[in-house]
Amino acid sequence: MSSGGLLSRIGRSEAASGLALISPTAIYAILLLAAPLVTVLLYSVMTDDAGKVLPIFTFQNYIEIWTGRIYRAIMLRSLGVSMAVTAVTVLLAYPVAYFVSFHVHPSKKSLWLFLITIPFWTSYLIRVFLWKVILGYNGVINSGLMSMGLIDEPLTSLNYNVQAFVITLAHAYAPFAILPIYVALEKIDRSLLEAGQDLGESKLMTFWRVTLPLSMPGVIAAILIVFIPTIGDYVTPDLIGGGKLPMIANMIEVKMLKQNEKAIGSAIAVSAMLIVGIVTLIFLLLNRRFLRGQK
Secondary structure (H helix, E strand, O other): OOHHHHHHHHHOOHHHHHHHHHHHHHHHHHHHHHHHHHHHHHHHOOEEEOOEEEOOOOOHHHHHHHHOHHHHHHHHHHHHHHHHHHHHHHHHHHHHHHHHHHOOOHHHHHHHHHHHOHHHHOOHHHHHHHHHHHHOOOOHHHHHHHHOOOOOOOOOOOOOOHHHHHHHHHHHHHHHHHHHHHHHHHOOOHHHHHHHHHOOOOHHHHHHHHHHHHHHHHHHHHHHHHHHHHHOOOHHHHHOOOOOOOOHHHHHHHHHHHOOOHHHHHHHHHHHHHHHHHHHHHHHHHHHHHHHHHO
16 A cells, blocks of 8 residues: 555544544643643743743752741641641531432432532632621621620621631532532442341441442542642632731732742742642542442
């Protein structure tokens, strides 16, 4: 077969047609995702000089970040807040998902899922503002407590603290945690639960030994879905925290836009990505272990 005929045959193959179909999307993704990421990686090992990034390669940016007390404190705060939000969200989401999966009639499950997704109808920014109104100095909670005579003056501990971050973010990401857990619970063969109880196990022990292990892939998925975006959340610390308790994203914004130190800001961003990557890898390995245990 001649080379021209071979090229013509390859051009008519399904693989070539599929590649031609996805190539515009692939190029678009490379330009909008890969190119900025590579730029940030390069900037992170360059040198800042009077608002300019000089092509002088160094690891001093990373040394300054990982040894600087302020940077470490902000990264640890971001990690702690994200872990707390993830724990609270998943612990509250699991009972809801369990109730919908096991106690709601099949004909009404779609309605329940519809109600769970209602928060998605409003902007994330609007939901954060609502919590600012609820937790504010003259907000709903303080006004309600004062009207009932339980307090004489508004509480100042409701807003501008880490607890307010956790409450706001847990509410915002609750649907993201409920849905994957619900899907995992729906996949559990009910006959396994009946077999456990027929063998003399109580409902609690059946849940502990059968339901919970089988639903762990959904739990791990919920953990990752909540943890990854919350560690880089920007809006909540700025609005709920009043800028007094910055997190990683706020520090990146200050370095990049206000102080014009793009190399340091890029190094902070890469450090945050490394933290997220390590935590994600740990949970993916745990998920693989649970999946192997089910086979």
